[in-house]
Amino acid sequence: MVVFQKPHALTDAPFHYCPGCTHGIIHRLVAEVIDELGIEGKTIGIAPVGCSVMAYNYFNCDMIEAAHGRAPAVATGVKRANPENIVFTYQGDGDLASIGMAETVHSAARNENITVIFINNAIYGMTGGQMAPTSLPGQVTQTSPYGRDVKACGYPIRVCEMLSELEGPEYLERVTVNSVPNIRKAKKAIRKAFQNQIEGKGFSLIEVISSCPTNWGMTPQAALKWIDDKMIPYYPLGVYKDRSAQKEEAK
Amino acid sequence: MSKLTFNTDNCKGCGLCVDACPKHILRLATDKINKKGHHPAEIIDQAACIACACCALMCPDVIITVEK
Numbered sequence: 001m002v003v004f005q006k007p008h009a010l011t012d013a014p015f016h017y018c019p020g021c022t023h024g025i026i027h028r029l030v031a032e033v034i035d036e037l038g039i040e041g042k043t044i045g046i047a048p049v050g051c052s053v054m055a056y057n058y059f060n061c062d063m064i065e066a067a068h069g070r071a072p073a074v075a076t077g078v079k080r081a082n083p084e085n086i087v088f089t090y091q092g093d094g095d096l097a098s099i100g101m102a103e104t105v106h107s108a109a110r111n112e113n114i115t116v117i118f119i120n121n122a123i124y125g126m127t128g129g130q131m132a133p134t135s136l137p138g139q140v141t142q143t144s145p146y147g148r149d150v151k152a153c154g155y156p157i158r159v160c161e162m163l164s165e166l167e168g169p170e171y172l173e174r175v176t177v178n179s180v181p182n183i184r185k186a187k188k189a190i191r192k193a194f195q196n197q198i199e200g201k202g203f204s205l206i207e208v209i210s211s212c213p214t215n216w217g218m219t220p221q222a223a224l225k226w227i228d229d230k231m232i233p234y235y236p237l238g239v240y241k242d243r244s245a246q247k248e249e250a251k
Numbered sequence: 252m253s254k255l256t257f258n259t260d261n262c263k264g265c266g267l268c269v270d271a272c273p274k275h276i277l278r279l280a281t282d283k284i285n286k287k288g289h290h291p292a293e294i295i296d297q298a299a300c301i302a303c304a305c306c307a308l309m310c311p312d313v314i315i316t317v318e319k
């Protein structure tokens with residue numbers, strides 16, 4: 001009996017990610033959810049600009065490549081024109097919280113019925129490790145060689161907390177994939193984000209705290225520990241908004 | 252009897268599966284090198300494997316298949 005195998009919604013193309021980069025784990029979780037919900041034939045993914053720019057090679061469903069940060073705008077158009085399809089975006093923190101911040105905030109405010117998978121690795125991975133809007137105070141990057149100075153560069157943006165102040169979004173949760181139990185929880189969250197769309201509930205965003213061993217300058221193992229030691233304290237895991245649950249409670 | 256299969260050509264030798272295994276029966280084969288130039292993961296003691304799939308859940312490159 002097969003206990004674990006590569007999900008059908010992933011192609012056979014080997015990932016180009018660096019050794020130990022958790023982008024691959026998150027791809028797999030999305031694909032497993034697509035398999036379990038039986039939606040591969042009607043799912044359309046929107047790939048970002050960033051290390052996951054070639055995500056369109058890895059998912060077996062239809063994929064579109066968006067301009068940097070514009071994935072939620074593309075997803076909005078696709079979903080509104082084809083409401084029977086399931087539409088998700090897969091975006092890094094530079095893509096979603098920097099150049100694409102307007103698209104993120106407004107698609108959430110409009111409660112677009114889409115699923116956003118947001119990979120927060122506190123860095124611009126693809127371009128060689130520049131400071132991102134999510135880089136931690138004091139974090140050394142290519143463009144903050146003495147550590148992020150919050151007086152000059154401002155404070156890192158907590159996307160889930162910020163969006164939770166909007167009336168619009170249906171579901172916001174932050175998870176991570178640095179251990180087996182956390183991977184199981186992340187999958188549950190991603191599944192819920194797709195299920196919400198199937199039920200027509202609206203905008204669901206899952207922020208996944210992910211590693212970038214290469215640009216953090218660490219081994220894959222040390223990077224997973226750095227998530228626990230440095231990332232989680234600034235970016236606490238949990239559900240930041242669940243409108244359906246709130247409505248149930250109010251009854 | 253459990254069975255672990257690695258798509259060894261695509262292993263990046265990151266070692267995350269090695270740390271995830273509760274039975275400590277995985278290692279990087281330092282005497283081998285794959286096409287990508289990495290020391291691939293291998294199982295030392297198949298009989299001790301409990302088919303929990305922790306290794307496969309942790310593998311970023313999705314190259315492990317677990318059967319029992």
Ligand SMILES: Cc1ncc(C[n+]2csc(CCOP(=O)(O)OP(=O)(O)O)c2C)c(N)n1
Binds near residue numbers: 049050127
């Ligand atoms: C319009 C435009 N501006 C800037 C870039 C350069 N660029 C490519 S990827 C990237 C940031 C990627 O960071 P992130 O979204 O966090 O993804 P990661 O690589 O970390 O997964 C930038 C600024 C670009 N490709 N297009």
Ligand code: SF4
Binds near residue numbers: 051
């Ligand atoms: S640069 Fe960082 S985010 Fe990009 S593939 Fe490598 S480890 Fe992953």
Ligand code: SF4
Binds near residue numbers: 255
């Ligand atoms: S299935 Fe479980 S016991 Fe077997 S090698 Fe993988 S982690 Fe170890």
Ligand code: SF4
Binds near residue numbers: 262265268269313314
């Ligand atoms: S986690 Fe996967 S890629 Fe990394 S060493 Fe193990 S089998 Fe190879």
Ligand SMILES: [Mg+2]
Binds near residue numbers: 092121123124125132
């Ligand atoms: Mg990033």
